[in-house]
Amino acid sequence: MPKNIKDAYDKMHKSLHQTPTMKKEYKALAPKVLAVAVEGSIKDWSAYIGTVKGNNHDSEAEEVARHGTKIQKEIAEFLFPNFAKEFKWRY
Numbered sequence: 001m002p003k004n005i006k007d008a009y010d011k012m013h014k015s016l017h018q019t020p021t022m023k024k025e026y027k028a029l030a031p032k033v034l035a036v037a038v039e040g041s042i043k044d045w046s047a048y049i050g051t052v053k054g055n056n057h058d059s060e061a062e063e064v065a066r067h068g069t070k071i072q073k074e075i076a077e078f079l080f081p082n083f084a085k086e087f088k089w090r091y
Contacts, residue, residue: 022038022039022040022041023037023038023039023045023083023086024036024037024038024039024061024062024065025037025080025082025083026057026061026064027079027080028057029049031054032051032052032053032054033049033050033051033052034049034050034052034057034060034061034064034068035047035048035049035064035071035076035079035080036048036049036050036061036064036065036068037076037079037080037083038065039083039087040087040090043087043088044087044088044089044090045080045083045084045086045087045088045089045090046070046071046076046089046090047070047071047075047076047079047080047083048064048065048068048069048070048071049064049068049069049071050063050064050067050068050069052064073089076089077089
């Protein structure tokens with residue numbers, strides 16, 4: 001049992017980030033633009049696009065996956081054909 005609000009928050013935050021490993025892939029469309037495909041929790045997928053600083057695409061891809069703009073299905077399938085074959089598109 002948490003002793004205070006901070007302990008409760010820390011426990012909740014930790015549990016939210018202990019999700020099963022889900023497949024992700026990114027492509028740099030330009031030095032400061034990434035497209036990221038993300039597997040969903042029910043074997044579905046979607047893809048997102050966003051601008052980044054261009055310093056470290058590996059870490060910046062996570063930010064695009066969380067806060068990027070969703071890409072149209074047809075464009076996402078073109079960029080990430082393996083995801084399109086393996087998973088169902090998330091509408």
